Amino acid sequence: MLATETHPETPGGMSSAEWGERTDHRRRLKTSDRLLIDRATRGFGVLQGKWKVHLIVAMARGIQRPSRLHACLPGISKKVMTDCLRGLERDGLVTRQIYAQVPVRVEYSLTPLGWTITDAIVTLSEWSKHHSGDVTRARSEYGLRGMETDEILHARLTA
Secondary structure, X not given: OOOOOEOOOOHHHOEHHHHHHHHHHHHOOOHHHHHHHHHXXXXXXXXXXXXXXHHHHHHHOOOOOHHHHHHHOOOOOHHHHHHHHHHHHHOOOEEEEEEOOOOOEEEEEEXXXXXXXXXXXXXXXXXXXXXXXXXXXXXXXXXXXXXXXXXXXXXXXXX
């Protein structure tokens, strides 16, 4: 059907193109919602990765030396830790201080910007504390519904 033709189901004799534009407009998110999503996505991007939150929390607790950070995070390799610290430094959350002594001493610490993200981490932790049971139940129920659907489909196919 051409855009200029009238679709039999469109109200008021609108063309399909006009109806499509009207319904697309209704389905779009508001600008404020798109901005909220974009900002949240960028925020999660800063924390993306298995170890960044661990490192931020450890530094917030006063651990600054790379050897101590590595020791308190079992399972992280030195290379991965260094990459994560560099990423946090690049994003302005962490600063690295090198002391000219023998042997060279390096310390990492949270910047004022890094300290602000600890509030978001605590808030997300609190949310998880209060709702992780709900999420676990929902996942379990979803899995059961999926199994029921599979059984129904299997029964129909084998009948």
